[in-house]
Structure formats: C-alpha cells, structure tokens
Amino acid sequence: MSRIHILPPHIANQIAAGEVVERPASIVKELIENSIDAGARRITVDVEDGGKQLIRVTDDGTGMGKADLELAVERHATSKISDEADLASIVSLGFRGEALPSIGAVSRLSITSRLSGELGGWQVRMAFGRDKEVMAIGCSQGTTVEVEDLFGEIPARRRFLKRRQTELGHISQIVRTFAVAFPEVLFILRSDGRVLFCSRPGRQGAECLWPLLGDQIISHMLSIEGSSEGIRVSGYVTPPEEARASPKAFYFFLNRRPIGSRLLWKAVMEAFRGYMVRNSFPIGALFLDVEPDQVDVNVHPTKREVHFYYTDAVYRLVYHSIHRALKGLEAGVLLREDHSEKDESLLSYRQAEIPPEACQVSEGLPFDLSEKGHMAGEVSAPGPVSREQHDICKDLRILGQLAESYILAESPEGLVLIDQHAAHEALIFKRLKQQLEQANVLATQPLAFPEVLDIGPEDISRLPEVCPILNQIGVVIELFGDSQVIVRSVPEFVVSGQDIKTVVTDLIDRILDLPHQEPMALIHDLLASMACHSAIKANHRLELQEIEALIEDISFEGVTHCPHGRPILQVLGFREIERRFGRN
Ligand SMILES: Nc1ncnc2c1ncn2[C@@H]1O[C@H](COP(=O)(O)OP(=O)(O)OP(=O)(O)O)[C@@H](O)[C@H]1O
Ligand SMILES: [Mg+2]
Known part of the structure; x- marks a missing residue:
C-alpha cells in the first residue's frame, strides 16, 4: 500500500488557510477587500473578543445570488x-x-447575501471546512459575512492568538488603512457593541490621512506629486522636523491597495537623507498609480508585497518627488531668512547623516547591552540639534504650569513650553538605558509586600520565555498556582508609588505579544513602557522645586525626545509672538 495519500479536502484547506488567515485582522482585511471589490459604499465591521469570538463584516455592495454563494466558499472560485x-x-x-x-476552513462561517434587484436572499454556512449548507433567507441588499470561533478546532493555532486588546489593535489598523485608501467609503468598526472608529467620507487632500496619522500632524504636511513613464505618485510627508524615532508611521498604497515595499521605503529614506538627524524617520503616505500590467501583485500569499516591473523608474520617481518637495521647503525657509526669520534648526539638517542602525546580541543574558550594543531606533536622536534642543534649559526663568501638564518658562528666545510627562519619561528612559548598557541588568529591589497577578493558564506556559527578559530589566516574578504569578522585586524607581500590577502586567503583555520582535527593539519597548508608567503624569500639579529639578536634569542629560519620539520642549519665539501681535 502506498504511504503517500491525498489529504481530505478540509485538512488540505486548513493547511492552505495558514497562508491567508494568520489572525483576526487578516480575516477583516480579506472581507473588507471583498466588500470594496463588490462596490460597497458602507462597510461595517463588528468584532467580539478581539475577533476571536466573532467577526462580522456587512456591506451594501452588489451581493451574490444562490449559485455564486455556493461557489464563493470553494477554492479557486472567483468572479x-x-x-x-x-x-x-x-x-x-x-x-x-x-x-x-x-x-x-478554520472557523464557523456564514455568508448572507442578496443581489440587487432580487427579492429574497441566500445564506451559505460551513463549519471548519465541512457541512456546507445553503438556504433561502430574508435580508437586506448586500452581503454579511460572519466568522465565529476562529481556530476553534485548531488549538495549535488558537494558542497563538493574542489578547483581545492586541488583536483589536491589529484590526483597527487594517480598518483605518482601508479608510485612508478608500476615503469615499464609510467604514465603521465596533468592538463588543462599542463604536471604535467611524471614517469621515468626503474629506480631501491630506485630511484623508487622519485615520492613520491623526488630525494634528496632517495639518502641516508637505504635498508630494510627480509622474513619469506612466507612473504617478501623490501623497504627503511630514517636514523633517516632525520626524519620529520609529519607522512605523509611513504607508504605501499601490493602485489603492495597501502594500509594504522595501524599494519605496528606501527611496523615501534616501530622499530625506541629509535633512534629518540619525535614526529618525519621516511620517507620511504615498499613493502610487501604475498600469495594472506594470506590476505583479501575485507574489505573496497575503497580497501585501508586489513586484514592480520597472523598479528603477518607480524608485527614481518617488525619490525625486520627495526630494523636490524638501528642496522647495528649504528654499522657502532661506527666502524667509533673508527678510526676517532664521530657522537654524532646519538648516542644520543639511549636515546630518542617517547612519545604519547598529545592534548587537550575544549569548548569556537574553540581550547583551554591555558592549557598544546601541539600541535599534535610538530615541534621543531625532529632532533638530540646535540651541533650542541642547542649551535652552540652561537659562530659563520659570513662569508656572499650564493645565498642570506643561511647564511654562522664559528664555532669551521666547516662551518655552515643556511637556512634563514627556520630559520626565525621556529622562527616566535615558537613565535606564545607561544603567542597562553599563551593567547589562537593571538594579532591582525586593517588594515589602509582594503583589499577585492573574495572567491566565495560556500565558503561564510561556513564562520560561518571559522571565529571563523580565529579570534583565529588574523584575522578578514567580509562578503562583496555575494562573497567577507573584511579583517579588522590581527596579528601584518603580517601587516609589507606582501601580506595580499595571506596570508588570503591561511588561508581560508586551513580551508575549511581540515574541518575534528584534531583541533590542523589544528591550527598548519595555524600558519605554516602564519609563512611561513611572514618569510624572500630565494633569499633575508640580511644586516649584520639582520643576527646577526636572529642568536641571533635562539640561544635564541633554534629552530632547521621549521614547516614542515626541519632542519634550517647544519654543514660541519672540519673532513669532511679535508677528502674531502684528508688530513686524
Ligand atoms: N462581500 C461580497 N460581495 C459580493 N461578492 C462577494 C463578496 N465577498 C466575496 N464575493 C464573491 O466571492 C468570490 C470569492 O471570494 P474570495 O475572497 O474567496 O476570493 P477573491 O476575492 O476572488 O480572491 P482573493 O482570494 O484574492 O480574495 C469573489 O470572487 C466574489 O465574487
Ligand atoms: Mg477576496
């Protein structure tokens, strides 16, 4: 008898599904794509328990008739x-x-649909690739797809699903990305009945980017336009001074499809070279339009990667379009400088370089920071290196606190605002990082009253990966029963009045949620989280001595940005103040 046999279809389909369905967000992506292809103008995504319990996508598109519905769940069936x-x-x-x-193949699926012009609708159901049935049903025009009990019969895959909040974050990101690509469509995302996101169709220009970039930053973005050899690029990038410490906020769309592309990212970074300080990254979105036969989208199971046939032309176009915009910006500044304002910070970008990231990992402790091992995405770097950033705190006259969140002070340049939370966070982060680089572990202090945390039996099984990383950052935990751990000690500064449960739960979540993260980036993330939890909060009144101590420390340490890349200080220059009062 032959040892080789053909797998039953439902098993073969489960295997094939591995490529397409990684997590709830991948399902949301596929279902939204289908709704858009069906011409929907309104797409509602409902999820329960981060999509693990239920994902429901409802659209008002063309719908499907009985025959199409029956075929839709068969492999290689497409219209x-x-x-x-x-x-x-x-x-x-x-x-x-x-x-x-x-x-x-990996869930309980039902699709309910009514074709436009037909009176009744149809529903097809199947469970884990079996028991397909089709029935007549009353429903409104369009299609509703319901996906329940994801990976319910495939425990090996269900185990890899993350917490509700993490999965929800990925889903939200997908919905927001499509809302940017298709600004004319209304997208609604509800989680356990609560509206999390609702797009605003009808917006124009950079405003279309708000779902991904937020309202604030889009108000001062540079417009990018260009075309050559049948390729068109349009979009928006932040001016260099808005660069961030992380490269996560740049988006590419090809013929409106969200894509990832090293080629395009390289062209963007190259265009910004010399305009930004090291380890900082621009924010933005670029939309490419090419003839469909100039690109192959059939190269990756999730359709996220594409092959351009004319890579050089695409690269050149993106590079030159951005470069032109940056040059225009620079010319504008120089022009203004001739007459009145002088923006030293922007000019100093010209001398800056973007060196390759350096990071080192060695054996022993999980991550060795003792040598020159700089952290990937070093955070104190971004932002213009000018008097504003380095020396300004040296001669400040403190005026007070604004909204119990910002410190107000006077400097020879004008009015200085310091974000008290970001500043303190940046300080703590820098000190933690220094300590870790010198000693390779953070000093820890036993708790007088150890805390008990619930972390669930699923995560308990993964403690062996979590504990060594926690130990390195000064957190010691021990197993307690089958779904709890005891926190025995934490780094010194966390002891002082922090909610230890929250801090440690957050650290464990991050380690479990990012198992494949580049080690240095993970440590960076953990230190940033501890710094954030431990820093003075906004809406917190500070005594004069506290303000003085904080300013002295930031001036001494020379920190300029918080670990998330936000600046800690802003200056409203006298010229600007005078301009606003019509005095020049
Ligand atoms: N929301 C929808 N409205 C109308 N028709 C739909 C909808 N979703 C799916 N269909 C129909 O079902 C077919 C199968 O969908 P499916 O997503 O499996 O494949 P596809 O979209 O053709 O290709 P891909 O696997 O790349 O997504 C589609 O080709 C389309 O005809
Ligand atoms: Mg599809």
Missing part, C-alpha cells in the same frame, strides 16, 4: 479573473478565490 491575461493585469483587490474557503 474577478478568468484567464491568464486577467492575471497579468489585476484591477481588483482579490483575484485568487482563496480567502473565503480559507476562512471557512
């Missing part, structure tokens, strides 16, 4: 392409006929 020529020139978001059968 979007028919032959090879179509495959070479894809204009829809979907084309493989893989998504629904893959989802159906």
